[in-house]
Amino acid sequence: MSAVLALEGLNTFYGKSHILHGVSLRVEEGELVALLGRNGAGKTTTLRSIMSLTPPRTGRVTLHGRDITRAPPYRIARAGVGYVPEGRRIFGHMSVHENLQVPPAVSGPWNIGAVYELFPRLHERRHSKGGRLSGGEQEMLAIARALLLNPKLLILDEPSQGLAPVIVQEVMRAIARMKREGLSVLLVEQNARLALQLADKAYVLSDGEVVHQGPAAVLRADTARMEALAGVSHLG
């Protein structure tokens, strides 16, 4: 059976600097995969390579076996990848409701009504400008916006970044719920401990290379190894 998402030997560059060195990873149906690593390890670049925002120079990205390498980002999104970018990238000058009208309507369980039910707070604040929302509300809006594409795979870049611990828990509950509803998830986190609570499988990147892969339970149990690999001693 083909994986929901498979990366095979991605080499990605920013200008002349070689960022990803042959990154391969797989996300199977219904799985939540954590992609961990220190700042600058190449986590965001991996996601940007998947979305073709920074297309990989060599290597292959497949979605359910279909090659999507270097396809225009909108095609990748419509093929079933919901992307929650780093820093959320909300349209700050537009209302919550307008933000939700940006993605095209794709048939499936998720529509604007359903995401308002998932995040009642967004419904309450639907007339507020995106820029006036709290960090947690912006994260919910970014997730809701990605869900409207009715994705098969959700990829999230540092959803806990800059959020208060209570809010982080709320966001993590929402992500756990996505997984229960059958979505496959690729979760990039600096906060490894947090991500490992939810993940089935974990990959660790260092200097653009995969230095560890295996069941999340292994790293969850072996704290010393987790700290050595992903450098999280000061977090969590």
Next chain:
Amino acid sequence: MEALLIYSAFNGLITGIFYALMALGLSLILGLNGVINFAHGTFMALGAYLAFTIEPYVGFWASLVCAPLLAVVLGLLVERWLIRPLYGRDPLFSLLLTFGLAMIMEDLIRTIWGSVGQPFALPAYLNTPLSGSLFFLTGYRLVVILITALITGGLFAALRYTRIGIRIRAGNADLETISAMGVNIYVLRAANFGIGIFLAGLAGILAAGQLGLSPSMGSSLIMPSFVAIIVGGVGSLMGSVLGGLIIGIASGLTAALYPVAQEVVIYAIMAVVLVIRPRGLLGQEGLLE
């Protein structure tokens, strides 16, 4: 004296409307397409000449819609085959391209329609003053004001309430993100370019009815339109309209009070705005200061 001032201000308002329509299209294209469209003026002239050619067959009112649409067809070809390959590159490339295109198009207009200016025939019922005391108020000028109000009002409503409008606004802020959200930015940018060219074509016909046709009509209107954008604030569509009207009226009034400064006054206004409020009247904070 009072009558003279009202008359001059009104003249200026009409010119300002042409600037405003041009500036609005330029702003749209600068915002989403990231292109400073130096060919905007020649698309304007093209709209006017196309109307001049088809008006005898379809009449004034139909030419008002059809001629800008024909200009849009050419605009979409230009966007697809000349401008699209330059997206994502240094903005200087597209600026040079449209600058060259403007010269080519202007010469094509001279070749096809002749280099001598020509009058644009208006229906007689539009061309007579409405009353003796308001001798400057012709039906045509009312039509210019009404159409412009309708078109700009419609455009702002569309940007606010329709999906494509919402996407254009979102794309102005963050094109990469709307693309990752599943929006086909190639189609969106083409549509946006088309809307801008439609506004230019419409401005051309309306201006031709007032000022007549000449191959260089576009190049003489494009500079004030850039000034309108800077005065109104780069990045603000409403600002472009406001800027166009302000410099139009200012130049109209100066024509009455101190005619030799008529041309220079708009640049003086721009200089003052740039010194006092570099972002322009309605420009976003942080964009230019």
